[in-house]
Amino acid sequence: MAPPRSTDEGSVSSERLCEGLALALVLAQAVAVARMPFVAERFFCWAPHDSRADFVVTARHRGEAVSPDAIRIRYRLPAQEWHSITNVQSVIATAESRMAAADRWEVRLAYRVNLGPEQIWKHGPSE
Amino acid sequence: MSRPEHRGVPVETHALGVLLLVLVTARTGWDPVERAVPFIGLFDHIGTAHQWALGTSVVFFSGAALALFSRFFRFGCGLAGVALIAKVIASMPGFSNGRLFDGLMLLLIALCVTERSRAILRAQVLVLYAGASLSKALDPDWWNGRFMTAILEHHLAPGPFDLASRFAVPAGLLSMATESLILVALATPALRNYGVALTTVFHTAILITLNEDFASFYCAVALSSALLFLRLPDVRGVSTPSRGLCANSVFPAIREAPWTRGPASVDFARGRLEGAGARLFLTLSHLPSLALVVAIPALCGQHGLFWTRTALASLAAAAALGSGAMVACATRARPGKA
Numbered sequence: 341m342a343p344p345r346s347t348d349e350g351s352v353s354s355e356r357l358c359e360g361l362a363l364a365l366v367l368a369q370a371v372a373v374a375r376m377p378f379v380a381e382r383f384f385c386w387a388p389h390d391s392r393a394d395f396v397v398t399a400r401h402r403g404e405a406v407s408p409d410a411i412r413i414r415y416r417l418p419a420q421e422w423h424s425i426t427n428v429q430s431v432i433a434t435a436e437s438r439m440a441a442a443d444r445w446e447v448r449l450a451y452r453v454n455l456g457p458e459q460i461w462k463h464g465p466s467e
Numbered sequence: 468m469s470r471p472e473h474r475g476v477p478v479e480t481h482a483l484g485v486l487l488l489v490l491v492t493a494r495t496g497w498d499p500v501e502r503a504v505p506f507i508g509l510f511d512h513i514g515t516a517h518q519w520a521l522g523t524s525v526v527f528f529s530g531a532a533l534a535l536f537s538r539f540f541r542f543g544c545g546l547a548g549v550a551l552i553a554k555v556i557a558s559m560p561g562f563s564n565g566r567l568f569d570g571l572m573l574l575l576i577a578l579c580v581t582e583r584s585r586a587i588l589r590a591q592v593l594v595l596y597a598g599a600s601l602s603k604a605l606d607p608d609w610w611n612g613r614f615m616t617a618i619l620e621h622h623l624a625p626g627p628f629d630l631a632s633r634f635a636v637p638a639g640l641l642s643m644a645t646e647s648l649i650l651v652a653l654a655t656p657a658l659r660n661y662g663v664a665l666t667t668v669f670h671t672a673i674l675i676t677l678n679e680d681f682a683s684f685y686c687a688v689a690l691s692s693a694l695l696f697l698r699l700p701d702v703r704g705v706s707t708p709s710r711g712l713c714a715n716s717v718f719p720a721i722r723e724a725p726w727t728r729g730p731a732s733v734d735f736a737r738g739r740l741e742g743a744g745a746r747l748f749l750t751l752s753h754l755p756s757l758a759l760v761v762a763i764p765a766l767c768g769q770h771g772l773f774w775t776r777t778a779l780a781s782l783a784a785a786a787a788l789g790s791g792a793m794v795a796c797a798t799r800a801r802p803g804k805a
Contacts, residue, residue: 355580355581355584358577358578358579358580358584359578359579359583359584359587361578362574362579363587365571365578366575366587366590366591366594369571369591370594370597372598373594373597373601376598376602376605377601377605383506383559383562385598385602386564386594386595386597386598386602387564387598387599387602387603388564388599389564390599390602390603390606390609390614391606391608391614392621415503415504416501416504416561417560418560423562427562428560430559431560434504434559438508438511453608454608454614454616454617455617455620456608456613
């Protein structure tokens, strides 16, 4: 039978566990930063305020226009965003993917990045 | 030489935890972050959105209270950090780099207590600057000036900056170069003090020039940088009480100035952190920083005259650096343990 561990040993192993957790947290962020060139999203990779997107979201459901209030409640998006426009697209795509098929909207996102030309992104049933 | 601790936590880490908790409590702790389109779908099923917002706020404030007013400093920091991270994970549209940084730093402060693990706290700051630098380098709009043009056109604070919009390209390049330099300087032990100085100047300039409420995030980053990276010359050899605070200056011109040979107001060389006096000193040394850290972001928000913003942001920078310097002085002053 192994001898009981002393309090000091327990304390050391507890500290090591904490350090391991802390290291894992930082390494996970390092991985997120390293994959940045290969993905469009800018969540969790410390790209703060590096882009300015002005956008307007409109949507239709079963052929009828959805009210701005309903859009705001579903997506909680401001009309202006400091982060990447792809984050906005991710929010819309994720929100829609969690809806039942019958409740999904046809979404149109008109946006300008850094005062550039207007672009259109569409998502939803007609795609 | 073992490093001084306060209730089992290295003093720099303790100071950073206290200042971050006060900063977050004063600025964003009350924000009822709505749960909406969470990163983890499961979060949608934990109570109502209102209950979630209330619950995370209660957990945050409980953690802050434990850390600030009880002996459970680490546990309190961890609780507050987890609550902030949970707020971030629960809302994709409300994603906030500032809140995420505060939460991660508090959680890491709870997890990292040994001298060796303080390197992990520093690595957190380095990862932030690595991400920020890479993101800008990958974006053509930062190289051709389009981003800066958009920023200067819409977000410039009122003040004497009419010429600034003509310098969008150099301003963008300068920002990218500065962030990269900060990363290199903080990562190089011999250059850390320059890195801290550059960090402070950079974030202060952003606070002054942009009419946006970035103050909390940048104050948190500047504080972390000052407290984790600032290092003063080893003053263990300075044992005469006739040289005081100035003898510990990072600047040789001040360190060697004749007036530093006068009576010392604070005798770091004889300071000991175990005693009640040292704890009182540490507490008092944070008071100006605490007051400024709380007051300045509130005043530097989306209003304020140019010179008011400049003066207040400069005071915030001085407070961050001052706090770092005080703690660095105190941690070096252990002649008896050399």
